[in-house]
Amino acid sequence: MQLLAALFSGLIFGIGLIISGMTDPSKVIGFLDFTGKWDPSLVFVMGGAILVGIFAFRFTATHTRTILGEPIKLSTSQHIDRRLVFGGLTFGVGWGLAGYCPGPALVSLLTDSSKPLIFTIAMLVGMAIFEIQIRSSQSKKSKFHNESYL
């Protein structure tokens, strides 16, 4: 049942990305082209998503378990550090270069262009690099910082 819900959620998420225009990199770059001819459509994507999201996350204020009775696991980290900001900035540069963030790239994978595939493979390599780096720094000794990794 949980797997079915995850599959269905991914499907609805993907269809939402297609309808919203997020799977078109030129549209995403049109939003990021703030100093040129600016297409503010993505503000409406985020607005619509957050509008529903607020109600959904309200549920977690009064419930500790899901509808299926499993515990709800959400990040409780409040830590604003360099890692968060530099990570965000790094992601933003990549987002601006290609016009893809992770979701739209995955949704575009099974369409006829090879470009989303090239991007996605590089993205997965980037994620693997992170994992290897984190593991080696953890095994070396985590005396410098012991943050929680999401």
Next chain:
Amino acid sequence: MLHEKTIMIDWTNFTPWPSFAGGLLIGSATAIFLLFNGKVAGISGIVGGLFKLTYGDVAWRVAFVLGLLIAPLVYGLVVPLPLVQIDADTVSLIVAGLLVGIGTRYGSGCTSGHGVCGLSRFSPRSLVATVSFIMAGFITVYIVRHLIG
């Protein structure tokens, strides 16, 4: 330099209603995932977590990603997929992919995890992350399109 003129809206490509409708669907997917799976629908976290190779923590991630992958196929059964335009060349795509992969994992989230879920939870952490990646996106496109291009 960035503020020398007023904002020019690209009215021909502006799609407030489809974008808002798509956003409502994205929010609904987030709600389903939260209420049934008890987790934040952050795509970079779901995908990146696969590399941890933790036993019993793989199937739900694969199921969600599978849903994303089949979305255009299901969509295409009803109406033709919208045309897209990808201007980036192979080198840019590779560099961008690496930066997105590394950046989203270091920053603990992407557009979905921080931008949608985090902001829906009024998380200050996610607000800082979202402002960071949108600003970096603005500056990158400014450099690529208006300084170099």
